[in-house]
Amino acid sequence: MPRRRDAVVRRGLRHIGRAVSEQRAMFTLALLGSSLYAGMTVASAYVIGGITDRVLLPSFDDGATTGAALGLAALAILVVAVLKIVGIIGRRLFAGIMSYRLMADYRRRVTGQYLRLPLSWHQRHPTGQLLSNANSDVEASWFFVAPLPFACGALVMVAITVVALVLTDPLLAVVGLVVFPLVFVINAVYSQVMSPRMERAQQLRAEVSEIAHESFDAALVVKTLGREDDEARRFAVKADELRDGLVAVGRVRGLFDPMMEALPNLGTLAVLLVGAERVADGATQAGDLVSIAYLFTLLALPIRAIGWVLADLPRAMAGFDRVTPVLQATGEIPHGPDAAPTGETGATVALRGVEFRHEGAPRPTLQGITFDVAAGRTLAVVGPTGSGKSTLAGLLVRLVDPDRGTVELDGVDLRTLREGEVSSQVAFVAQSTFLFDDTVRDNVTLGGDFTDEQVHEALRTAAAEDFVARLPGGLDTHVGERGASLSGGQRQRLAIARAVIRHPRLLVLDDATSAVDPSVEARILDALRATDHPATVVVVAYRQATIALADEVVWIENGRLVARGAHEELLAQVPGYARLVRAYQPPEADAAERETAGAQA
Amino acid sequence: MLPKDRGAESATATLRRGLRMMPEFRHGLPLTFLLALVATAGRVVVPIAVQQTLDRGLGAPGGPDIGLVRELVAICAVVVLVTGVAVYRMNVRLFRTTETALAGLRVRAFRHVHDLSVLHQQGQRRGSLVSRVTSDVDQLSVFMQWGGVLGLVSLGQLVVATVVMAVYSWQLTLLVLVCFIPLGVAVKFFARRLATVYGLVRERIGDVLAAVGESVVGAPTVRAYGIRARTAARLDRAIDRHYRASVDAQKTTAAVYVSGEFVAAVANAAVVVVGVWLGIGGHISAGTLVAFLFLVTLFVAPVQTASEVLNEAQNAVAGFRRVLDVLDTEPDVQDPAVADPEHARGLPPGPLDVRFDHVGFGYAPGARKALDGVDLAIAPRTRVAIVGETGSGKTTFAKLVTRLMDPTEGRVLVGGVPLTEVAFASLRERVVMVPQDGFLFDASIADNVRYGRPALTDAEITAAFDELGLGDWLRGLSDGVRTPVGQRGESLSAGERQLVAVARAYVADPDLLVLDEATSAVDPATEMRLTRALDALTDGRTTLTIAHRLSTAERADEVLVVDAGRVVQRGRHADLVDAPGPYAGLHASWRRSSGRQPEPVV
Numbered sequence A: 001m002p003r004r005r006d007a008v009v010r011r012g013l014r015h016i017g018r019a020v021s022e023q024r025a026m027f028t029l030a031l032l033g034s035s036l037y038a039g040m041t042v043a044s045a046y047v048i049g050g051i052t053d054r055v056l057l058p059s060f061d062d063g064a065t066t067g068a069a070l071g072l073a074a075l076a077i078l079v080v081a082v083l084k085i086v087g088i089i090g091r092r093l094f095a096g097i098m099s100y101r102l103m104a105d106y107r108r109r110v111t112g113q114y115l116r117l118p119l120s121w122h123q124r125h126p127t128g129q130l131l132s133n134a135n136s137d138v139e140a141s142w143f144f145v146a147p148l149p150f151a152c153g154a155l156v157m158v159a160i161t162v163v164a165l166v167l168t169d170p171l172l173a174v175v176g177l178v179v180f181p182l183v184f185v186i187n188a189v190y191s192q193v194m195s196p197r198m199e200r201a202q203q204l205r206a207e208v209s210e211i212a213h214e215s216f217d218a219a220l221v222v223k224t225l226g227r228e229d230d231e232a233r234r235f236a237v238k239a240d241e242l243r244d245g246l247v248a249v250g251r252v253r254g255l256f257d258p259m260m261e262a263l264p265n266l267g268t269l270a271v272l273l274v275g276a277e278r279v280a281d282g283a284t285q286a287g288d289l290v291s292i293a294y295l296f297t298l299l300a301l302p303i304r305a306i307g308w309v310l311a312d313l314p315r316a317m318a319g320f321d322r323v324t325p326v327l328q329a330t331g332e333i334p335h336g337p338d339a340a341p342t343g344e345t346g347a348t349v350a351l352r353g354v355e356f357r358h359e360g361a362p363r364p365t366l367q368g369i370t371f372d373v374a375a376g377r378t379l380a381v382v383g384p385t386g387s388g389k390s391t392l393a394g395l396l397v398r399l400v401d402p403d404r405g406t407v408e409l410d411g412v413d414l415r416t417l418r419e420g421e422v423s424s425q426v427a428f429v430a431q432s433t434f435l436f437d438d439t440v441r442d443n444v445t446l447g448g449d450f451t452d453e454q455v456h457e458a459l460r461t462a463a464a465e466d467f468v469a470r471l472p473g474g475l476d477t478h479v480g481e482r483g484a485s486l487s488g489g490q491r492q493r494l495a496i497a498r499a500v501i502r503h504p505r506l507l508v509l510d511d512a513t514s515a516v517d518p519s520v521e522a523r524i525l526d527a528l529r530a531t532d533h534p535a536t537v538v539v540v541a542y543r544q545a546t547i548a549l550a551d552e553v554v555w556i557e558n559g560r561l562v563a564r565g566a567h568e569e570l571l572a573q574v575p576g577y578a579r580l581v582r583a584y585q586p587p588e589a590d591a592a593e594r595e596t597a598g599a600q601a
Numbered sequence B: 001m002l003p004k005d006r007g008a009e010s011a012t013a014t015l016r017r018g019l020r021m022m023p024e025f026r027h028g029l030p031l032t033f034l035l036a037l038v039a040t041a042g043r044v045v046v047p048i049a050v051q052q053t054l055d056r057g058l059g060a061p062g063g064p065d066i067g068l069v070r071e072l073v074a075i076c077a078v079v080v081l082v083t084g085v086a087v088y089r090m091n092v093r094l095f096r097t098t099e100t101a102l103a104g105l106r107v108r109a110f111r112h113v114h115d116l117s118v119l120h121q122q123g124q125r126r127g128s129l130v131s132r133v134t135s136d137v138d139q140l141s142v143f144m145q146w147g148g149v150l151g152l153v154s155l156g157q158l159v160v161a162t163v164v165m166a167v168y169s170w171q172l173t174l175l176v177l178v179c180f181i182p183l184g185v186a187v188k189f190f191a192r193r194l195a196t197v198y199g200l201v202r203e204r205i206g207d208v209l210a211a212v213g214e215s216v217v218g219a220p221t222v223r224a225y226g227i228r229a230r231t232a233a234r235l236d237r238a239i240d241r242h243y244r245a246s247v248d249a250q251k252t253t254a255a256v257y258v259s260g261e262f263v264a265a266v267a268n269a270a271v272v273v274v275g276v277w278l279g280i281g282g283h284i285s286a287g288t289l290v291a292f293l294f295l296v297t298l299f300v301a302p303v304q305t306a307s308e309v310l311n312e313a314q315n316a317v318a319g320f321r322r323v324l325d326v327l328d329t330e331p332d333v334q335d336p337a338v339a340d341p342e343h344a345r346g347l348p349p350g351p352l353d354v355r356f357d358h359v360g361f362g363y364a365p366g367a368r369k370a371l372d373g374v375d376l377a378i379a380p381r382t383r384v385a386i387v388g389e390t391g392s393g394k395t396t397f398a399k400l401v402t403r404l405m406d407p408t409e410g411r412v413l414v415g416g417v418p419l420t421e422v423a424f425a426s427l428r429e430r431v432v433m434v435p436q437d438g439f440l441f442d443a444s445i446a447d448n449v450r451y452g453r454p455a456l457t458d459a460e461i462t463a464a465f466d467e468l469g470l471g472d473w474l475r476g477l478s479d480g481v482r483t484p485v486g487q488r489g490e491s492l493s494a495g496e497r498q499l500v501a502v503a504r505a506y507v508a509d510p511d512l513l514v515l516d517e518a519t520s521a522v523d524p525a526t527e528m529r530l531t532r533a534l535d536a537l538t539d540g541r542t543t544l545t546i547a548h549r550l551s552t553a554e555r556a557d558e559v560l561v562v563d564a565g566r567v568v569q570r571g572r573h574a575d576l577v578d579a580p581g582p583y584a585g586l587h588a589s590w591r592r593s594s595g596r597q598p599e600p601v602v
């Protein structure tokens, strides 16, 4: 147990060290400010004393004074005050900058990690929790920094006072100084009691944020099923837990603060009591005792400042302990040194014995997938729901790496390519479109260097030009978070435009046209193939028309490539394939079946 | 959008408005207040008592009076202890009441967000809304737990110091007060400035959260397009803007704080000058002046504390405003059971019909109408297919039927009752929609389906999947109905997510079911199986199905064709397919694409 207490305090001190070493310059400046402030606080006492002795008393005695003397006195007061103000500004400003810099810095690091870490990591971590890590946890980590320079300056003040005390009367000094070990003992106990409570509070903060984010994400479902009150109840349960957690924190803090406030006072009283005896015994001068007592009252503020920093440390540690795993998480997709082969023509694609298992899935989602697509050809990937088509698409654009086997672009393993190389050659339209809270133009260009001409052309290819033209701001219309102000099909078309504007050498469309009219889809694919150097296209599709546009089809079932060949071949040879693509077909059978179904019902 | 910036409103008005929203806060306040008074008194008395001990006990004429010192020390110790206990009790009470009040506020704001259409309609950023129920509320606690009491303490000290000063010399007291008048005047200005800078800080942190949320949810897009650098730059920009706003706020608070310091120095200098002048005139003694100089410091300290409290207060007010802005936003769709209980009704029992009475809808005033002049009736028990091109207004139609929004013109009636009069409890139970982007919670499949009907057991849920013809699919999963679906359902394939969403609506057992592209990602064979099963199971209900796959239209009792916000055709598939109009074109294209006709020559 004492070991752990020790550890908490030691970790806290190391954390302070981290803050100081990462922001040396700001800390030094703030410390200088604090010192100036401390110095001027003492100086102002001297100035008032000096003025009393040299100006006030003489003039009262003489019954007269000079304007110069009074002016000088006033000036002295003001000069000291101005210097003190400079000190305060320096301390507050630089301490503030220090803590905000640390926060901004760590927010950058944390969000940098979010962008770096693989998708599997993201799937394990709820968005609300990640928000909380970047926000309240980072803030908690560095909150204590604001009073830190002040407290450090206070330490100097304490040291000076202690020396003065010891010089004046060692015994009295010892009596009074019992206060200091007490401060640290109380703090150690406090840290130990507080730490688990703080950890819990930060954890609950994250959970509250998780529920809020998920619930707001689900707004439409919540509303259509009329479950608002249940959601509020679910949230209230966590909010109440957080309340209890914070009250538990408050109970300890509420005790710690008055103790820190009372200690210096009690120390002063002890000194007075013992001192008075000693004065009575003649061991000490009354004057010395008075100045010692004054020195002690001076100590009250620095001790409280130190108390503030110490009191915030458990919170800082709790926050930092939640940020650290994010910063230390690894698993970033490794990149090789090579540039991707370039060329005018479409890329060739090859999968060799690819196996992939989603994290947490009991069996591989894809197994033994081997096929290739020649440059400029179109491959349709067809398979029942959940057979692994999207997983395959993700492998092609290197959203994930296969557990076994390789994915090759122009004969080069994707893993050997530099960062950014794959996306420079390959464009991907995912099954669920994602638009940024940005303008139409930015959603298409994604910051790339494209002219409005090119944007319009891409929109035309994606059959999005007409509706964009009708939007109030045209290309500059903001689409809202995730494209909320567009219809489902409109969002999908923007996502397609985003892909085609890049003239990729490989285009992967994952059921990206489900909400687009078939004729429009045909136009899109035609436009892609009509150029002299057509892109290689891999398209996940259900529609026969789309499939028919493909040069070749692979049939995926249960994560295995069961058959490949031309559409007609598969129709003839693979019953499952025929059933799927012809599901809408025989209206006669359809009607007959419906009648039997109706009869049964 | 949420109303922006209430810059005009004063901080006290915000606080008052806020306290009204937090009835819990008033609970047990008198005793807390009493404790606060004791604490205040103690904090004011302690330094004076110590001072007295020094002056009277040690500085007694004729040497230290040990007996007196002992007595005074004992009294002081008691005062210190009583103060400590009072502060402790007060702290605990304050923590409890404020946290209870704030938890209540959080929940109320959260609940209110669900009443607003800002999320699904206007693309209000979720991250920013999350900050309103998390960190903005947190911001309040600091002020309510420390600031308020500290303000009280300093006020007490100020009063005591003024009284004592006046006892020593009323002229000099007046002088000190005059010196502080400019500060009193400036407070208003400071408060406004602080409110602005802190408001900005709160807004910026909302931006940061929105940016983080977007980059996390859009992670696959960010990776697929290799726009990590750009996304990082956007995040950095948001973070940086928050940083700069914070530093600006810090500058302002420092300025406010030191202005107190400066005024104090001026007051000191003035006291010296005027005091000497008064002394020479024989109005005060030297001792009085010296003592007075000490008293001025007692006066100045609370002024400085108060300026700190002002900072905290404005910070809290900034957070408060953002929370209150949510609460004050009128929901655009009101539950009549809440808004107008007298006239709220339930839907009549039995099958439901739908009537659109000259309905028009525009998403924004002045914008092109998404629906215009829709006037039609759908008989009960019919199976209606709604078809039309992308962006023609189908989803808008569905949202009006389910009253996710109210028409801007005309009215919608279900079961003969205007929707504006139907209590939500009844509406949401009887009318259910499966939205275009089905959303699953991070829980098991069973829990997600149960969301439609909480009382269901796992076995009943499995049975429901069997009824829908999805039993085989379910059994193929690792844990059956217990299989976790991951965040937003992302551990399932897109089609599988839709299957769960349909099952969820199915078990809710509505009388009017609206399916908006509910099976668009499901493979055709499964879709046919599912929709046929659903047809049989919902026989006798009214269903509205929106789909690009016209197989639904072929089976429907009636087809509504929407084009550019108008219903341009309606009737049976068989009648429409050969009639002139958009349907023939849509269907021809569908026929081609589903392979029932030779492919188009390209």
Ligand SMILES: Nc1ncnc2c1ncn2[C@@H]1O[C@H](COP(=O)(O)OP(=O)(O)OP(=O)(O)O)[C@@H](O)[C@H]1O
Pocket (backbone or CB within 6 Å): A123, A358, A359, A360, A361, A365, A383, A384, A385, A386, A387, A388, A389, A390, A391, A392, A431, B486, B490, B491, B492, B493, B494, B495, B496, B521, B522, B523
């Ligand atoms: N992150 C994941 N964790 C665990 N399992 C997953 C994950 N993502 C997908 N799966 C599972 O892997 C299988 C294949 O999923 P995938 O999304 O590739 O299917 P799909 O063929 O694209 O289906 P659909 O036609 O519905 O889009 C599914 O059974 C799904 O449940």
Ligand SMILES: Nc1ncnc2c1ncn2[C@@H]1O[C@H](COP(=O)(O)OP(=O)(O)OP(=O)(O)O)[C@@H](O)[C@H]1O
Pocket (backbone or CB within 6 Å): A484, A485, A486, A487, A488, A489, A490, A515, B120, B121, B122, B363, B364, B370, B388, B389, B390, B391, B392, B393, B394, B395, B396, B397, B436
């Ligand atoms: N929240 C919104 N704010 C502004 N405009 C909107 C909003 N939602 C939809 N719109 C516009 O209203 C029109 C109709 O949209 P709606 O979603 O009803 O189309 P839809 O027929 O469902 O299309 P889809 O087949 O693509 O889903 C579109 O032009 C769309 O851009």
Ligand SMILES: [Mg+2]
Pocket (backbone or CB within 6 Å): A389, A390, A391, A431, A510, A511, B493, B494, B495
């Ligand atoms: Mg898929």
Ligand SMILES: [Mg+2]
Pocket (backbone or CB within 6 Å): A487, A488, A489, B394, B395, B396, B436, B516
């Ligand atoms: Mg729609």
